[in-house]
Amino acid sequence: MAKATGKKAAVKKAAAPKKAAAKKAAAVSPKKAAAKKAATPKKVAAPKKVAAPKKVAAKKVAASTPADQKSLLQKLFVDGLKDIYGAEKQLTKALPRLMKAATSDQLKQTFEEHRAVTEQQVGRAEQVFQLLGIKATAKKCEAMDGLTREADNIVAETQKGTMSRDAGLILAAQKIEHYEIASYGGLAQLASTLGLEEAKNLLGQTLQEEKDTDERLTQVAVSSINIESEKEQSPVPVMEEENKDENKQEENQNGQEENKEN
Numbered sequence: 001m002a003k004a005t006g007k008k009a010a011v012k013k014a015a016a017p018k019k020a021a022a023k024k025a026a027a028v029s030p031k032k033a034a035a036k037k038a039a040t041p042k043k044v045a046a047p048k049k050v051a052a053p054k055k056v057a058a059k060k061v062a063a064s065t066p067a068d069q070k071s072l073l074q075k076l077f078v079d080g081l082k083d084i085y086g087a088e089k090q091l092t093k094a095l096p097r098l099m100k101a102a103t104s105d106q107l108k109q110t111f112e113e114h115r116a117v118t119e120q121q122v123g124r125a126e127q128v129f130q131l132l133g134i135k136a137t138a139k140k141c142e143a144m145d146g147l148t149r150e151a152d153n154i155v156a157e158t159q160k161g162t163m164s165r166d167a168g169l170i171l172a173a174q175k176i177e178h179y180e181i182a183s184y185g186g187l188a189q190l191a192s193t194l195g196l197e198e199a200k201n202l203l204g205q206t207l208q209e210e211k212d213t214d215e216r217l218t219q220v221a222v223s224s225i226n227i228e229s230e231k232e233q234s235p236v237p238v239m240e241e242e243n244k245d246e247n248k249q250e251e252n253q254n255g256q257e258e259n260k261e262n
C-alpha cells in the first residue's frame, strides 16, 4: 500500500509541473493578453452605457439653440409683463385710498400725481402687449397685493391727521416703487436680449417714472414729514389718564385724613 501511494504521489508530482507550465504559458501568452485587452474596451465603448450620455448631450444642445432659447425667454418675458400689468391695475385702485388717508397736502398731491402716471403706465404696458401681438392680460400680482395690504395696515395702525401716518405711508409707497423698479428693470433687460427694442424703450420710460416717484417720496419725507413726525408724541391711553385721576383723589383723601388726625 505504501509503495502504491508513493507511486501515485510521484505521478502527481510529475503531472503538476505540466499543469503549472500550461497555466504559466496561458498567462504569459502575449498574443492572447493583447487580444483580451483590445477586446475589452471595444465592448465598453460600443453599447448602451456610452449611448446614454449622447442622449443627454443632444438635449442640451437643442436647449441652447438660439430658436429654443428665444421662445423660453419670450415666455418668461410675457409672464413678467402680465404680472406687472396686473400690479399696475391693482395700484390704480389702492392709490386713491392712500391719498384719502394721507395727512399732508404734499403727500396727497404726490399720490394723486402718481395715480395719473400709473394709469398711463397701464396704457404703456398694453402697447408692449400690442407689439408682441398678444392680447393684454392681467395676472394677479401677489407681491403688489401684499405691498398694498401693508400700506392699508399702516393706515389702520396710525392716528388720523398725524405726520407719523404720512411717514408710514411714504415707507409703504417706497416699497411699492422699489418692487416696480425691480420689475421694469428686469423686463427692459429681457426685452433688450430678445431684440425687442421698442418694447425695451417703453419699459424703460416707465422704469424712469418709478425711479422719479421714489426720489420724490424721499424729498417729501425729508423736507418736512419726517421732521414733523418726530415731534409727535404717542397719545396717553385713556385708561392711564383715568388711573392718574383716581390716584390723585386717593392721595387727597389720605392727606385730609392725616390732617384730621393731627
Ligand SMILES: [Fe+2]
Binding pocket: 088, 118, 121, 180, 210
Ligand atoms: Fe407703476
Ligand SMILES: [Fe+2]
Binding pocket: 114, 118, 176, 177, 180, 210, 213
Ligand atoms: Fe409706481
